[in-house]
Amino acid sequence: MVIEHPMSELPHLLLVDDERSIREPLAQYLTKQGFRVTQAGDAEGARARMAAYAIDLVILDIMMPGEDGLSLCRHIRETGDIPVILLTARSEETDRIVGLEMGADDYVVKPFSPRELAARVKVILRRAAAGGARQHAPDSGSFAFAGWVLKTGERALVDRDGVSVPLSTGEYNLLHALVTRPRAVLTRDQLLDLTQGREAAAFDRAIDNQVSRLRKKIETDPKNPDIIKTVWGGGYTLAAEVTRL
């Protein structure tokens, strides 16, 4: 991919990680992918660079000596709308949940695939550009719809009786995409695009297949779906009221 834009028009990422062995090659990779990347080794450096440049997105390591990533994330959220992606060394849920509550837009668990990170950066930037001013972290917290609750922190779907119904990664991504855009008609291509940022796995599965599996789990009558409806010639839409919890 050849970048023809001048530097100033490229999306400007701030990469904050105390580990040089990760930060430098990652910055190199992201630069190749068409981003302008500024690096910082700690929270203090990050604050200075955010003051100096117009940053479009921050990639932030949680575990850092001194002020940690979560605290910096809270500061970023309090002072502006810059999207944040967290890098976490621990795969424990508490970190993810706290991170998302702090207002992070997404997270990746180390060791992560740089491609996946780049894909997520693109999705978030596109979303930020489309939505204009950022109102809230659209994919964090819990969503209630048609008697179900989708908890993003735990990646769990819970029914009326509080029994959780585990979802596969593909199913979760698809449902997440639908629930965060209620009543919008999403084409198969859009759905593929929205779910691919999560896991490469979803590439190869037909969206239709995933939808029918999801319907089996959440619809009262999967043959006559009330929640995930098919739009003729279009794609799919979530036809239920969604409440953010």
Add this chain to the structure above:
Amino acid sequence: MNLRRFLPKSLTGQIGLLVALALFVAQAINFGLMLNERRGARFGQVIVPSVTRLIDANERLANPLPVDPVDDDRPRRQRRDFDQRTRVQLSNTQPIPGGQPRRPDIEDAIERGLVDGGLDPLQVLAVVRPIDDRRPFLRKMSPQRADRLRRLGAELHVAVQLRDGRWLSLQTGWPRSEMVVIWQLLIQTGILYIVVLIPVLLATRRIAKPLRNLAAAARSFVPGENAEPVEEHGPSDVRSVIAAYNGLSKRVTAMLDEKDRMLGAIGHDLRTPLAALRVRIESVEDDEDRGRMADTIDEMNRTLDDILSLARLGRPSEPPTDVDLSALIDAVVEDFRDLDMPVQFEEAPRLTMRIRTGLMRRAVRNLIENAVKYGQSAEVTLVPESENALIAVADRGPGIPPDQIEAVFDPFTRLETSRNRGTGGIGLGLALARAIVRDAGGDIVLANREGGGLIATIRLPR
């Protein structure tokens, strides 16, 4: 027959029984001594006067004196066969009615007394019989005497055959003292039991109760959970045991905390270079090469995860929640199918269980991963039984030699001979799966299938 079974096992019971036995033995000795003393006293009270009376009567009846002028102020019916003063009867025949048990001990004592007194009898007969209230002679005698006899409860009837063949006989009150003594003993023992046993039982309970609490605390001890220390009470020895236990549990918890911190540090230190490596391999041009490298890094990372989870399993951070087990298996299987792995799952009806979702997902995933790795495919079934849920993961691989089925559960075991794998690694998956399932109260059983292959069954209590 094993009597030991009936002995009390608790501290209170054993000490109580021991003290009760000791008291009883002491009382029995006491009783024996008392009986002996009573017997001596009875000799003094009954036998000596009887002997005196007999000797006296013998002299008077054998040599009847003319009427003593000094005594003659009372009118007296003088009888040749009855000595009025000693109330001893003289008869030609044996005066004691037959059919009554003789008392050789009394007979001997009386005979010895008579011989000592210069009277050498042919034979001595003695019987003790209970006082019968209806006997007419009680009415004939003075009320005080009758009363005394009744109170004593028995009378002694002695007959002595003299050298000339005639018989001297007398009757006198005989204290039936055994009953009285036994009653006294029983009451005494009862009082002793109350006075001694109750404080002993209270004291041992005071020791036993904190010990029981300590045992309960030790049994329910969950390593790493900051449990309340056991309250120290009871005697100082017991207190010091409890204090030692509290210290021990605190040290165990501290050690586990230390282990957790160390594992966290190890995890971080290993993941960072792995993450750096994962970023760097993006510059590898060859897609296939890069893919393999990424797989290797993923596998190393999973192993690292397994090691950390296995090490931390005793104190999982994830609370159990209500989960549809069928959907859980379906989700795990679907993740494998998304990666184009041949895993089949026969859809099962909804089955709600209370488990730690993340850990159980990992246990099921590890079993399927093994099946796919060694058997190239996996068939998963969920069978809800009345008390258990059975999750079976079957493959058509080479199976495991029967003598090594247990060995594969040991961490870091891999059966190089029958199962080989391309990517390398260690046999941690099964150990972790089993540890997770056991933590949930179930177990994993491996068995070779008929027609080849292995079947791993997770049994979870419902």
